Amino acid sequence: TPTDTLLEVNNIEVIYNHVILVLKGVSLSVPRGGITALLGGNGAGKTTTLKAISNLLHSERGEVTKGKIEYHGKPIQNLSPEALVKRGVVQVMEGRHCFEHLSVEENLMTGAYTRTDGAANIKADLEMVYSYFPRLRERRKSQAGFTSGGEQQMCAIGRALMSRPETILLDEPSMGIAPQLVEEIFTIVKNLNENEGVSFLLAEQNTNVALRYAHHGYILESGRVVMEGPAAELRENPDVKEFYLGMS
Numbered sequence: 001t002p003t004d005t006l007l008e009v010n011n012i013e014v015i016y017n018h019v020i021l022v023l024k025g026v027s028l029s030v031p032r033g034g035i036t037a038l039l040g041g042n043g044a045g046k047t048t049t050l051k052a053i054s055n056l057l058h059s060e061r062g063e064v065t066k067g068k069i070e071y072h073g074k075p076i077q078n079l080s081p082e083a084l085v086k087r088g089v090v091q092v093m094e095g096r097h098c099f100e101h102l103s104v105e106e107n108l109m110t111g112a113y114t115r116t117d118g119a120a121n122i123k124a125d126l127e128m129v130y131s132y133f134p135r136l137r138e139r140r141k142s143q144a145g146f147t148s149g150g151e152q153q154m155c156a157i158g159r160a161l162m163s164r165p166e167t168i169l170l171d172e173p174s175m176g177i178a179p180q181l182v183e184e185i186f187t188i189v190k191n192l193n194e195n196e197g198v199s200f201l202l203a204e205q206n207t208n209v210a211l212r213y214a215h216h217g218y219i220l221e222s223g224r225v226v227m228e229g230p231a232a233e234l235r236e237n238p239d240v241k242e243f244y245l246g247m248s
């Protein structure tokens, strides 16, 4: 059923460098088949939350000191990124992260590295990615470092798709991208959600665009969830309008 919970984050606390308390008890859940937005201003803790889920805090000297993170009801806090990808969760990091010296297509193929289901299936998924991102097909031979910011963001999402994920953690897809491309990217996210059944947890500072495409939203302020609800309700909430949508 659509209310199935995939990811459950329960009251997590994250501390950097043993002293800096950044997440102060964050809880959220990601249902199967949904687009869930994690909203909030600069420094609210969105990236930290995604990195806590995908176990990427160690290199930043951060650690989860309290709380639980479960996927399909099983703890995932000690899984390597590879093990997490095998469970169906993949993160697209903020700032695109393509391999600049590889072609677009080579970048996409690196996303399939954990797969053991054969070249034919991988080829079919490459076609699937190109069908959602026609721009990537056009640019497939181009060196990724010479494509536009929006195309690199698409390439990063496409690469994530090549692992056949059940859930994509997408960090700040609108960052540094022209408004028209932002709409294009969010439209593709919506199509992937509806047609391929991929669930998304999407960190975004651009509340306006995120709440138009997401089903449910959480608003973080200084490491705490201060509001949550269906996207349609958040869009109409007076406080959200005043503080996050820039109108009252």
Ligand code: ATP
Pocket (backbone or CB within 6 Å): 016, 017, 020, 022, 040, 041, 042, 043, 044, 045, 046, 047, 048, 049, 060, 061, 062, 205
């Ligand atoms: P942004 O949109 O800027 O990425 P965010 O909501 O994703 O914002 P985080 O990047 O999670 O916020 O940062 C939350 C807080 O944690 C900020 O105050 C930031 O300065 C702090 N922080 C992030 N990384 C570290 C680190 N490695 N060491 C210490 N503090 C950090």
